[in-house]
Amino acid sequence: MSDILDLTAKQAADAVATGDLDPKDLYEAYRAASAADDLNAYVWVADAAPADGDASGELGGVPLAVKDLFCTEGAPSQAGSKILEDYRPPYTATVVRKLAQAGAPLLGKTNQDEFAMGSSNENSAYGPVLNPWDRTRVPGGSSGGSAAAVAAGYAPWALGTDTGGSIRQPAALCGIVGLKPTYGTVSRYGMIAFASSLDQAGPLTRDVTDSALLYRHMVGRDGRDSTSLEHPEEIVLPSATRLDGITLGVPAELSGEGVEDGVMARFEETLKLAESLGATIRRVPLPHADYGLSAYYVIAPAEASSNLARFDGVRYGARVDADDLLSMYTRTRHDGFGPEVKRRIMLGTYALSSGYYDAYYGRAQRVRTKIAEDFDNAFADVDFVVTPTSPSVAFELGAKTDDPLAMYLNDYFTVPMPLAGIPAISIPNGLSEDLPTGFQLAGPAFSENRIFEAAYALEQAIGFDGSKGRVAA
Amino acid sequence: MIDREQVLHVARLARLELSEDEVSRMSSELSKVLDHIEKISALDLDGVPATTHVVEVENALRPDEPRPSLPREVALASAPATQDDGFLVPSPQA
Amino acid sequence: MSAVEYEPVIGLEIHVQLSTRTKMFCGCALSFGEPPNTRTCPVCLGLPGTLPVANAEAIHYGLMIGMALGCDLAPRSIFHRKNYFYPDLPKGYQISQYDEPLCRGGRLGDVRIHRVHLEEDAAKLVHVGASGRLHASDASIVDFNRGGTPLAEIVTEPDVRSAEQASEWLKLLRTTLRQLGVSDVNMEEGSLRCDANISVRPVGTKELGTKTELKNMNSFRFIERGIKAEVERQIGILRDGGQVVQETLHYDPTTGAITSLRSKEEAHDYRYFPEPDLTPVSITQAMLDRAREALPELPAAREARFKDELGLNGESARLLAWRAELGDYFESALSSNGVEAQPLANWVTNELVQRLGGDADPAESKVEPSALAKLVALVGERKVTQGAAKQVLDKLVAEGGDPQAIVEAEGLGAVGGADELAPVVAAALEANPDIAERLRGGDMKPIGVIVGHVMRETKGRADGGEVTRLVREQLGL
């Protein structure tokens, strides 16, 4: 069976299409691997392939691991929170349903930071996820379970969500590929919301081809999500091997300060590699990128404070009984939410409260405009903006849990893109201290096809060997 | 800076009970984060419009056509407490 | 020192449930008394992961209301979240419009409109008292059938000056909305709900006093009574040298008591922010055209037409236009031949309304519009006297039927001819010699005695004018 687990999703789908691989064997191989998960990457694994599974679609019956916050009918959908313990929704998220129809049946639900708030997966009510490259370290977050499952070979591919970096950062820390798509191209219906104006679902995969293949079936306007739209281009699988005529822009403000030496070294090596493939490297000013983190840590908690108001112990989820309504509310929410979620609810409620709106939320929304303008200006000169995905490699479990601000700084390179709504990918970029690092490419809205091509060319040239992280194979 | 009184006020707005210990921790942690966020107050943003939606989709409206509702037992299935076919809560008047 | 006179300054906030087929942000059919929690879906239950999508027809109705009230329609409007916790609010926020509403400004009758915006209704809470299931001494049950029903909130400027004016104006608003076909506008069933912002100020001053918000007035009668009671309460406070406290008040229609809704908690802080899950509403020319085409003739236009084209006096025109059911009945009757507009209008608005009572719709009575028209025509042709016609109307109201047939069957035809009437007049003069003497002397004041005598004898069938003529003739005047 181990050779099945070595296949990329595309390879497995092709094998199914040619009749060389029985989709039932494929599903069972992954089901067994994920049931044996020793990284705490899964919070729930299916007992058997869904009865209505269809392997005739382009996704060939290749099973899909899904972040816990996607609602899946009849299966636990807990968003990493105690307040939703064993909650089973009566409906399935649009993107999960679409992918199942295209031939990617649900394999299991993956662990995550509670309500997607975190960069280390230590904020899950269901325990931390371990990094398959080094079990004393975090996998990144908040889609840490999805990233670890794919990196470890417990899933051929997985769905995650990215609000401030929650796909790209764990992908970088686990040595896999993570795409945060253009806002609106993937329906958010059925994704338990963190910050509505930033959240976007995306693929976590072993390589760029799988990323494009999965994303191809995720896109599309959904009548149930007002903010969703049709992708103007059909998503195609990449094949470029050169970067001739492509200009990569490195933020002028990126000095390497605050970035680990090994991470910076790998980044610079890849820039040279890109040049050897024909790319031009240029510095581009992104003068407001520095304010991105501040704006992000106003907008995301503000929206979250409102999105999480529905967890009130009335219609679903845990409740702490009390004689009066106010105590029922406050105790239910006290016991149901973890410390980071409470922190962000407090921060967001404060930022929206009377007298502070203009200084915080109002200002942050205007900073957002400036950041989007920065990117517009940059893309007039360059094709992509590139940075290291994360300033560090995977850190030790517990290393930053006592310092929220230090934890937030992890998102430095990843928050500006969701603020501007533009797509960005993280691809494995070699090792530092024997741990994966990530290379991030961001492009203009709807430039996913071009991002895949450039990322594919780089991926081939970098030649990263992810099998060292695959414990299941 | 966010002081103890403000923490309690905000916690009440957010319907969060906080222990004495949590109140003081929240006060120092939020203050630290807010100090960092203060950065944006230095920016000159006169005349800069707010971005409420990054991608402009307008009139994403729904035709007025009924869809089936959930069977009641499904609607009530996850409720912590029910009575008389409804969701039971402590009275808001109590 | 004379006491200061106070005048009330009243603004109204009206919530109107729109009669679309589905809810504001989901596809659930609107509920009309179905069993609890049978009109819900993941969206209107606020289940995790669900998103709202605005109902195009609710926007259309909103535009129709805006046009009918003469509002400025915003080319672009957005929704906000109004955040607060309550069991009838499944998401912990109400999606409403805040600083960029669909409609601004406008006027209806003598009251200016401040704004009209769209939002979603809350669910229904039923108080159940002590419950064995909870430790609580008191419990409530939530039914989400109503939750998410589309609402238009109409906010007026503080132009209303009395309780009576408030209730009269609301009737005009109700008529307008009913004619638009955008709502059932039924106060008892809650599809039209009114809150009033009330303050008082010394007559002659411009500055506004401290206002209170009076809620829960679910009939026109209660609105009038509630506002009156609150105005008196505020004047009483000021006369005693006190100060009105800004607060939300609840009017109890059964006891007439006004109680404060202000809880021990701090004031609400709704933390409004633009709803990220909804995109802006941009009004297109096609949307405007469709709304304009859907507009029926509205009371103000109808009032003008009744005056200008039918020559009705102002009072009749206004009454018939503002109470559409009377106007409709009137126009239906007017289409019969041979009836004049103003007398018909008088019969509809006076005699018929009196007999049917308050707010009744004459279309639902036994009096066919054509029957009333015929009766009024008979009066005009002097074939039936006013008095006899009122008796015929009594019969029509009770049993329906044809007025001509009733006149014949009951012998109520006018005793108009001189042959028939002359002996009765002569007998009346004979029976009242002193009156006859005064009339002969030129003092016409007591002629009513003679007319009354003749009317008694003829059971009201005599024509008053003819009687007067015969009196003069027989007395040689």
Ligand SMILES: [Mg+2]
């Ligand atoms: Mg309202």
Ligand SMILES: [Zn+2]
């Ligand atoms: Zn619904």
